[in-house]
Amino acid sequence: MSTTPAPSGPRSPFARPKDDGPRASLRQLLPYLGEHRGMIAWAIALSILGAGASLAQPLLVSQVIEVVQAGEALGLIVWALVGLVVASGVLSGIQHFLLQRTGTSVVLSARRQLVRRMLRLPISEFDTRRTGDLVSRVGSDTTLLYAVITQGLVDAVGGALVFVGALIAMLLLDPVLLGLTVLVIAVAVVTVVTLSSRIRVASRKQQEKVGDLAASVERSLSAVRTVRAANATDREIDAIEEDARGAWRAGLQVAKISALVVPVAGIALQVALLVVLGVGGFRVASGAITVANLVAFILFLFMMIMPLGSAFGAINSVNQALGALGRIQEIVALPSETDGDAAIRPVAAIESDDAVSFEDVVFTYPEGAAGHSDLDDDAPDRTVLHGVTFSAPAGKRTALVGPSGAGKSTILALIERFYDPTSGVVRFGGVDIRGLDRTELRSRIGYVEQDAPVLAGSIRDNLLLATPDATDEQCIEVLRSVNLSEVLERNPLGLDAPVGEDGIMLSGGERQRLAIARALLAAPPILLLDESTSSLDGLNEQLLREAIDAVATDRTLIVIAHRLSTVVDSDQIVVLDHGRVVGTGTHSELVESTPLYRDLAKHQLLV
Numbered sequence: 001m002s003t004t005p006a007p008s009g010p011r012s013p014f015a016r017p018k019d020d021g022p023r024a025s026l027r028q029l030l031p032y033l034g035e036h037r038g039m040i041a042w043a044i045a046l047s048i049l050g051a052g053a054s055l056a057q058p059l060l061v062s063q064v065i066e067v068v069q070a071g072e073a074l075g076l077i078v079w080a081l082v083g084l085v086v087a088s089g090v091l092s093g094i095q096h097f098l099l100q101r102t103g104t105s106v107v108l109s110a111r112r113q114l115v116r117r118m119l120r121l122p123i124s125e126f127d128t129r130r131t132g133d134l135v136s137r138v139g140s141d142t143t144l145l146y147a148v149i150t151q152g153l154v155d156a157v158g159g160a161l162v163f164v165g166a167l168i169a170m171l172l173l174d175p176v177l178l179g180l181t182v183l184v185i186a187v188a189v190v191t192v193v194t195l196s197s198r199i200r201v202a203s204r205k206q207q208e209k210v211g212d213l214a215a216s217v218e219r220s221l222s223a224v225r226t227v228r229a230a231n232a233t234d235r236e237i238d239a240i241e242e243d244a245r246g247a248w249r250a251g252l253q254v255a256k257i258s259a260l261v262v263p264v265a266g267i268a269l270q271v272a273l274l275v276v277l278g279v280g281g282f283r284v285a286s287g288a289i290t291v292a293n294l295v296a297f298i299l300f301l302f303m304m305i306m307p308l309g310s311a312f313g314a315i316n317s318v319n320q321a322l323g324a325l326g327r328i329q330e331i332v333a334l335p336s337e338t339d340g341d342a343a344i345r346p347v348a349a350i351e352s353d354d355a356v357s358f359e360d361v362v363f364t365y366p367e368g369a370a371g372h373s374d375l376d377d378d379a380p381d382r383t384v385l386h387g388v389t390f391s392a393p394a395g396k397r398t399a400l401v402g403p404s405g406a407g408k409s410t411i412l413a414l415i416e417r418f419y420d421p422t423s424g425v426v427r428f429g430g431v432d433i434r435g436l437d438r439t440e441l442r443s444r445i446g447y448v449e450q451d452a453p454v455l456a457g458s459i460r461d462n463l464l465l466a467t468p469d470a471t472d473e474q475c476i477e478v479l480r481s482v483n484l485s486e487v488l489e490r491n492p493l494g495l496d497a498p499v500g501e502d503g504i505m506l507s508g509g510e511r512q513r514l515a516i517a518r519a520l521l522a523a524p525p526i527l528l529l530d531e532s533t534s535s536l537d538g539l540n541e542q543l544l545r546e547a548i549d550a551v552a553t554d555r556t557l558i559v560i561a562h563r564l565s566t567v568v569d570s571d572q573i574v575v576l577d578h579g580r581v582v583g584t585g586t587h588s589e590l591v592e593s594t595p596l597y598r599d600l601a602k603h604q605l606l607v
């Protein structure tokens with residue numbers, strides 16, 4: 001839900017913004033532009049040619065007037081004028097296309113860069129950030145960069161040329177008239193520049209609000225069944241509407257500031273025109289300037305004002321883009337998961353076996369991370385694992401059991417290196433895993449998460465996630481090994497049958513087994529299995545147990561069990577309580593030695 005307070009009442013566009021937030025400078029835009037410098041160079045070249053063609057027009061018009069006044073034949077001059085008009089039209093068409101093309105390419109580059117960084121962020125970043133807001137940065141913020149190219153920088157080059165050219169021509173035609181014009185225009189320029197930083201801040205706030213909105217929509221849609229069942233639909237709609245209104249209010253603030261820019265430019269043009277017409281009339285009467293030159297001066301005035309108008313528009317859009325770029329850069333500047341890794345020692349070089357061991361591991365979730373379990377929330381000490389020591393021997397089945405919140409899933413997260421221990425060491429084949437290449441390490445490990453283990457797509461998409469080259473035969477065989485052949489028969493599409501969003505078309509037990517099949521297809525020497533807490537019916541539980549038995553052969557299996565029945569015959573069971581190991585042994589040993597385990601077993605009617 002929205003974390004940023006709603007804007008409190010109207011605020012003067014001239015007021016100093018309280019919070020400038022993440023800022024981006026024009027310099028940060030350069031790498032995006034650099035990638036397309038070829039196209040941009042072409043666009044600039046065309047815009048210079050276009051500027052030349054435009055500047056020549058008033059001169060030709062003034063010639064036409066003089067020729068007409070002298071009563072001579074027009075001939076070539078008219079054709080030259082027509083040619084110029086057509087040429088500048090064609091040039092501006094081509095330039096327009098090049099700019100649009102470059103603009104969309106810049107958006108593409110920004111999206112690629114953002115997604116590459118986003119998917120490589122440390123897992124702890126996802127604990128604190130809202131998915132919808134991240135999605136909105138990729139979808140909405142990047143779009144604003146488009147305007148910088150299409151309305152902004154390149155136009156500014158051609159515009160500046162026309163502006164300077166017109167200025168020089170006007171200076172030559174009548175310096176006095178020019179002085180008066182510049183005075184009027186300077187006031188407009190100062191006003192617009194003053195407003196521009198307000199536009200950037202307001203626009204960033206607007207993008208933040210859009211992010212809040214996306215996060216709220218994502219929250220409600222991802223839990224739509226729960227929301228519906230709780231009769232909370234109207235409340236969720238209200239909450240989303242409130243965020244939508246927040247975005248609207250922020251948009252209004254941007255509109256108010258931009259609205260000042262447009263009339264300022266318009267008034268400047270009108271006043272300048274009136275001054276030139278009035279004073280120019282006197283000067284023609286006094287013979288200081290000819291009618292032809294006054295007409296040329298007025299045409300140059302329009303020519304000067306037009307790029308000024310688009311420059312004001314460009315300042316608007318560049319500032320909006322800089323607000324969005326600030327949000328893009330905030331993510332891009334974050335370190336990726338692998339930044340700062342110690343010297344890499346390839347896993348392949350490890351000679352010893354696939355045993356996993358924990359040595360006196362202490363772990364606290366990074367600051368600001370929100371817990372997903374309900375225990376320990378009020379405890380001042382956020383340490384989740386307190387000196388955990390155990391060893392999961394190669395080729396054996398080790399079970400982790402203990403009450404909810406004891407730290408079992410955290411142990412698997414440390415083996416996967418989603419986080420590193422606060423102190424102590426996790427070893428793989430005897431080597432500290434912090435010295436191992438993450439990709440290599442993960443390729444040795446199959447991991448079946450507790451929640452949401454199925455991705456939207458087909459059964460095949462799900463199976464091939466870790467093993468893109470697997471054949472259909474291998475897919476069918478692995479489904480058979482986890483007792484899932486039946487789902488293939490259910491739908492004529494077979495492996496291509498869709499599983500629905502979050503695997504909604506499969507039952508809970510089937511989802512769990514499909515996730516196990518996916519992990520197995522890669523034939524990992526180590527399998528981490530976080531058993532689903534959702535209760536399975538007798539048949540499904542039996543099928544799951546058989547699937548686990550089938551996969552246990554010849555690999556190191558570490559399974560978090562919520563049903564002791566699935567683990568009683570494990571080679572070793574590690575009992576955890578409040579982040580501490582309180583017992584290690586076989587089922588019968590633990591029933592004797594560990595009261596907590598005895599209680600758990602009693603509850604589940606195993607003793």
Ligand SMILES: Nc1ncnc2c1ncn2[C@@H]1O[C@H](COP(=O)(O)OP(=O)(O)OP(=O)(O)O)[C@@H](O)[C@H]1O
Pocket residue numbers: 127365369370371372373374375376377384402403404405406407408409410411450
């Ligand atoms: N990403 C996280 N950020 C912060 N705290 C977390 C995070 N994940 C878990 N915790 C906290 O760590 C503690 C242990 O959680 P963990 O998920 O490891 O327990 P568990 O034994 O697997 O529980 P369950 O059996 O309910 O799945 C809990 O207090 C939980 O609130």
